[in-house]
Amino acid sequence: MAAKLSVNLNAIAMLRNRRDLPWPDVAHFGRLALKAGAYGLTVHPRPDQRHIRFSDLPTLRALIDDEFPKAEFNIEGYPTEEFLALCEGAEPEQVTLVPDHPSQATSDHGWDFAGHQELLKRVVGRLKAKGMRVSLFADGDGKEEAVIAAKATGADRIELYTGPYGGCYDAPERRDVELDLLGKTADAAKAVGLGVNGGHDLTVANLPALVSRIPYLAEVSIGHGLTADALEFGMAETVRRFRHACGESV
């Protein structure tokens, strides 16, 4: 089984935002990625709009609806009222809730599911009532009780925070430990009926072992490593390389 590839456009948006100019054009690179066979597009709008701007959302929604109706839109972020209103406006197929503070440079941990149970139940219910699948960002620490608490929120999936695994590119022994923990967390999630996504610091080099340990991995969202790869190979070839690393026969 292959994991589906969702291309995260945050890094391209960040490059665009260096100047008051419309390039690189986020929708154009989204189109190239979907044309090359990516399953979907991911964005993580933050309150300061330092990457994706709120105005990008309707443009990307229209791109998918008009040109790639089978593709999925995944919006990630902390569930403030502003974020929830953005999701309700853009109607993504999936919302991934992430416990990131606005001051964080990037997402660096999963939810404390027990501690935020009431918030998550309320938000998951609200989004699901509007037809959106909901995934929750989760630490891959192998803790079964955390996964049971994630399931109790009513969410459909968890997204494994793969940063600690991806960051071990130069330390194979540590990488095996992280992979084992991710695998245990995923198995526990599968056992309680949660789907499993993954994301953060994934690359062509580290994806195959992850997909082999978690063969039922539904989807991976990848931005930083994929954008770096595209600088060398171009977006279409990079999407092919990542789809292959996800287990697709391309």
Ligand SMILES: CC(=O)[C@@H](O)[C@H](O)COP(=O)(O)O
């Ligand atoms: C939840 C997650 O890991 C991603 O959404 C990540 O935060 C990407 O965002 P940046 O590329 O803006 O760090």
Ligand SMILES: NCC(=O)COP(=O)(O)O
């Ligand atoms: N959910 C993870 C994501 O969208 C991209 O993370 P990264 O590949 O930019 O680290």
